[in-house]
Amino acid sequence: MSDPDARSTRLDGADAATVRAALDSQDPLPGTGGFAGLVDGALVRDVLGRRPLFVEADPDRSGWSFDPTDLRSPRSLPAGTARDPDGDSAGDGPASAERTVWTLPDPDPVAPGDARAAVTDAVRASTRAVDPEGLAVAFSGGVDSAVVAAGVPEAPLYVAGFEGAHDVAAAREAADAMDRGRDLRVVDLDHADLKRAVPDLVAATGRRNPMDLAIALPLYLVAERAAADGYDRLAVGQGADELFGGYAKVVDPAGDDRVDADTVRGARRETVLTLPDQLERDVLALRAAGVGPVAPLLHDRVVAAALSLPGDLLVADGERKVALRAAAEGVVPEPVRSADKKAVQYGTYVSRELDRLARQAGFKRRMDDHVGRYVASLCGEEYEDGRGR
Numbered sequence: 001m002s003d004p005d006a007r008s009t010r011l012d013g014a015d016a017a018t019v020r021a022a023l024d025s026q027d028p029l030p031g032t033g034g035f036a037g038l039v040d041g042a043l044v045r046d047v048l049g050r051r052p053l054f055v056e057a058d059p060d061r062s063g064w065s066f067d068p069t070d071l072r073s074p075r076s077l078p079a080g081t082a083r084d085p086d087g088d089s090a091g092d093g094p095a096s097a098e099r100t101v102w103t104l105p106d107p108d109p110v111a112p113g114d115a116r117a118a119v120t121d122a123v124r125a126s127t128r129a130v131d132p133e134g135l136a137v138a139f140s141g142g143v144d145s146a147v148v149a150a151g152v153p154e155a156p157l158y159v160a161g162f163e164g165a166h167d168v169a170a171a172r173e174a175a176d177a178m179d180r181g182r183d184l185r186v187v188d189l190d191h192a193d194l195k196r197a198v199p200d201l202v203a204a205t206g207r208r209n210p211m212d213l214a215i216a217l218p219l220y221l222v223a224e225r226a227a228a229d230g231y232d233r234l235a236v237g238q239g240a241d242e243l244f245g246g247y248a249k250v251v252d253p254a255g256d257d258r259v260d261a262d263t264v265r266g267a268r269r270e271t272v273l274t275l276p277d278q279l280e281r282d283v284l285a286l287r288a289a290g291v292g293p294v295a296p297l298l299h300d301r302v303v304a305a306a307l308s309l310p311g312d313l314l315v316a317d318g319e320r321k322v323a324l325r326a327a328a329e330g331v332v333p334e335p336v337r338s339a340d341k342k343a344v345q346y347g348t349y350v351s352r353e354l355d356r357l358a359r360q361a362g363f364k365r366r367m368d369d370h371v372g373r374y375v376a377s378l379c380g381e382e383y384e385d386g387r388g389r
Contacts, residue, residue, distance in 0.1 A: 110309075
C-alpha cells in the first residue's frame with residue numbers, strides 16, 4: 001500500500017507524462033490501455049476503469065492501493081475520476097474529494113466504410129503490438145480470443161472447462177483451423193478446483209455473488225495454470241462484446257427489458273458502461289492467479305473506433321459484432337470468424353457445476369440464492385442476503 005501522504009507518482013498502465021496531458025486536456029482516450037494510480041499528488045483512474053484502484057471507504061481512514069486486500073474498508077475509485085488521496089479535509093465524506101475528469105465519448109456514427117476501416121486498423125494494430133515475452137492467451141475459440149491469438153502466434157493458448165464443455169470443443173476446433181492445435185493447452189476442471197478456488201477468488205476480489213464467481217473462475221483457473229507453466233502475462237479478449245455489440249440484448253433493445261435504450265447504439269453504450277465493474281473483477285482474479293492482464297481490444301484506439309460505429313456495423317440481420325468480424329477477415333479462418341460463442345460461465349460448465357455442488361451440499365434450488373449460500377459455506381462465512389457484489 002502506498003503512503004497516503006506521499007506527493008509522488010506511482011502509476012499502473014501508463015507513464016506520467018501521458019496522464020498529465022490527459023488531465024490537462026480532459027482527453028478520455030489518450031492512447032493507452034488504461035491506467036490508475038497517483039500522479040503529482042492526485043489519484044486517477046481511466047474512463048473505463050481498466051486498472052483497479054481502491055481507497056478507504058471509512059471517512060476516518062485514509063489510504064489507497066491497487067489491491068483491495070491492503071485496505072481496511074476498500075472502495076473502488078470510480079472510473080474517470082481524480083481524487084485527493086487524503087480524502088476530504090472538510091469532513092463531508094470521502095466521495096466529496098472526488099471529481100469527474102473524463103467521461104466516455106458518445107460520438108455520432110461515421111460513414112460505414114470509414115467506420116469499418118477504422119475498426120480494422122485499430123484492432124489489427126492493437127493485437128499486433130502485444131509483446132509476446134512471457135505471454136499466454138486465454139482462448140475459447142470465439143472471434144474475440146482468436147483475433148488476439150492471431151496477433152501473437154508465438155504464444156500458447158489456454159482453455160478451461162469441465163468434461164464435454166462447449167468452450168473446450170470450440171477451442172480445439174478453432175486452434176486446428178488456425179493451425180495452432182499443438183499450441184492449445186486444456187485445463188480440465190473438476191469439483192475440487194471449484195471448491196479450492198472459490199474462497200481464493202472471494203478473498204482477492206471481494207465478490208461473493210454466484211454470477212461474478214462463475215465468470216471469474218474459468219479465467220482464474222486458466223491463469224493459474226499459465227502461471228504454473230512459467231508465463232506471467234495473459235492476453236484476453238475482454239471488451240469485445242461490450243464495444244462491438246456482442247450481447248443478445250443489443251439486437252432488439254426496444255423489445256428487451258434488460259436495457260433501457262431503444263436503439264442498438266444506445267444499448268451498446270449501456271453495456272460499455274458496465275466495463276469498469278467487470279474489469280475490476282477480472283483484473284483482480286488474474287493478478288491473484290499470478291499473471292498480469294493484457295487486453296488489446298480495450299486499447300483506446302479500439303475503443304474510439306468502436307464508439308463511432310453505426311448500429312448496422314454492430315448488429316445486422318441478427319449477426320452480432322459485425323465490424324469486429326469484418327476486422328477478422330483474412331486474420332482468422334472463416335469458421336472461427338463467424339462462430340457463435342456461449343458466455344464463459346456456461347461454455348465451460350462452471351455455472352452448472354457450481355449449482356450441482358450447492359445441491360450436493362444440501363442447498364436446494366427451492367432455497368433463495370442457494371448457490372450464494374453454498375459460496376458462503378465454502379468461505380466459512382455466515383450467509384448475508386445481498387452481501388455479494
